[in-house]
Amino acid sequence: MHIAQEAQERHVLTITVDNEAGILAKIAGLFTARGYNIDSLTVADITDGHDVSRITIVTHGPPPIIDQIRAQLERLVPVHKVTDLTEIGPFVERELALIKVAGTGENRVEALRLADVFRAKVVDTTTSSFVFELTGAPEKIDSFVALMKQLGLVEMGRTGIVGMIRGATAA
Incomplete structure (x- = not known):
């Protein structure tokens, strides 16, 4: 290499x-x-x-x-x-993100549909926007954000990664 x-x-x-x-x-x-x-x-x-x-x-x-x-x-x-x-060896890593999406009509419906697919939780809603909470691997969050950019992404905040070795022992 x-x-x-x-x-x-x-x-x-x-x-x-x-x-x-x-x-x-x-x-x-x-x-x-x-x-x-x-x-x-x-x-x-x-x-x-x-x-x-x-x-x-x-x-x-x-x-x-x-x-x-x-x-x-x-x-x-x-x-x-x-x-x-x-x-x-194998480890688990997760990150939390809050993602604000603005939209009406079809974009609003599509944002909710995709949030359901990604298991994102709606933590705030108005008639023109949502704030979604999403936890998962960084790649999952990246994919969700990429889709939301097309539907009206306003802003996002990410916590950063937390990781832990798999199994019963401490790292």
Whole structure:
């Protein structure tokens, strides 16, 4: 595999960290210093005491660079664990999107029909618009958004990806 193809390899990293100020900036800085983009970033508190957070980062890069980033992340003091879900094996990833579509007549009917096919939930409605909530793989959301662009897409917001290894064990 030559370098151009390697650079396109997608990786989903989960990072368990102490919930303290500045850690997200340090982590983002590791990517920035190497010129790699973060495609998706989510952060959430995962403990009752609000002292540990889980960061999920989606990025693209050749395996040696991802390995180097992972090793440097592991050396940061507030980092407990770094896992590359892409390398471990099968994992589940999901994203939430809110999609506003304006339209009347046939476009309105078609938007509702497609929302049903995609299992999107109507969370707000007026006589001239809908806000749909859609959860799923990023590709599913991309497909739904592409169809809604033809029917009157007004705006959208996406949460970013959350991923977890399949099976009974923790990553």
